[in-house]
Amino acid sequence: MTKSMALPVAPSTQREHQEKTRGSDFSELSRRIAEAGLLRRRPFYYTVRFGLVALALGGCVAAFLTLGDSWGQLFVAVALAVVFGQLGLAAHDLAHQQVFSRRRPSEAGGLLVADLLLGMSYGWWMNKHTRHHANPNHEGKDPDVSPDILVWSRRQARKARGLPRFVGKHQAALFFPLLTLEGLNLSFSSFRALKSSSVKRPALECTLLVTHFVLYFGGLFAVLSPAKALLFLAVHQGLFGIYLGSVFAPNHKGMPMIEEGTRLDFLRRQVLTSRNVRGGALVDAFMGGLNYQIEHHLFPSMPTPALARAQVITERYCAELGVPYHRTGLIASHREALRHLRSVGEPLRAPAEG
Structure with missing residues (x-):
């Protein structure tokens, strides 16, 4: 089984065998993790971590106001991109109830x-991330591999039309340039989602989002000249998008895709x-910690500092079961994803290359 191929559909006899022999596999792992005390809350860790991020954010704001209309603000834009990335990771941990x-x-x-x-x-x-966790890399159920500008399987590539078809031909080369737009895309998608049922408190979230952008754009154009403000925006949002993509892309991209009808127990999925x-x-x-x-997918509410110990337990347990467990370096993970x-994207290039 290669890392990019889809997992096969299990025949009915195999499904019955899985249900009988694998039903307790995750339960056993969960027992070992619980006995190691890895699910307990870590309030001191999160107090220190979130406190440092808050200090960094405050430092960026103070530096921005102190420097004024200066080209030195580009250094602030770079630092703020890193801080925004850390804020995104903090929001992720809060959403998974790792903190509280x-x-x-x-x-x-x-x-x-x-x-x-x-x-x-x-x-x-x-809403989006919960669906991803329930069915990672499932073409029909995981929103993170739904075809949009990029395609994630050859089946999606063959169906691509318009801009996705053009981008799909060169998507490996365009991946990081496209990430520079990811921060803005998240904000645009957020406003668009306020009309949907996925947002339970649209009025509250709309108020908070509008407040954010009034302060953000108001601060930029009040302190900086229009040219410097636009350049600050491009550097900050571009690097923020690349940071987010560099954190999330290595996690699943290039790993097996799950086809409709495939039956896998929770641990193997x-x-x-x-x-x-x-x-x-x-x-x-x-x-x-991502x-x-x-380990994060197996135990989403596990606090970040416990994941390293959980990794050792999980890898050993998978070896006992004969379940493939993939671990590689950061550069290699991006190489596999690209x-x-x-x-x-090969089906989109085939006519031109042929």
Whole structure:
């Protein structure tokens, strides 16, 4: 089984065998994880982590106001892109109730960080991300692999028309340039989602989003000349999008796609479609713990600092079961993802190359 091929549909006899022999596999892993104490809350860790991010955000704002109409603001734009990336990771952890065990404080924190500080709808993203976790890399159920500008399978490539068809031919080369628009795309999608049922509090989220952009654009054009403000916007939002894409793309892109009708138990569905990224403390901080993507998908509410220990337990357990467990370096993970994008776009290039 290669990393980019779809998982086969299990015949009915295989399905019955899976249900009998694999039903308790995740339960056993869950028992080992619980016995290791890896599901308990880590309030001190999150107090320190979120406190440092808040200080960094405050520092960026202070530097912005101090520098005034200066080209030195481009350095602030770079720093603020990193801070926004960390805010996105904080919103992610809040959404998964890693920080608080109860829904209300988790939601309140998520609305504050996502809507007010980032300009992204918490309700819309939460709905989308929950569906992704339930069916990762499932063409019909995972919104993260739904065909849009990019295509994620050869089946999608053959059906692509218009702009997706053109982009799909060169999507591996265009992937990182397109990521520069991801921050703005998240904000645009957030406003568009306010009309849908995926957002339970549209009035509140609309107010928070509008407040964010009034402060953001108002601050830019009040302090900077129009040319500097637009350049600040381009640098900040472009690098923010690349940061987000660099964190999320290695997790599943290039891993097996699940076809309709495929039957997998929970443990195998999450492990086979996810990729871990190794690299030590620096990568852990850069990716906010999402480099332990397999463990995160198996235990979404597990606090970030527990993931490293959970990784050792999970990898050993998968070896016992004979379940493939994929872990690679950061550069290699991007190489695999880009190779997958180029491969699935081949049907769009075939006529020209033939």
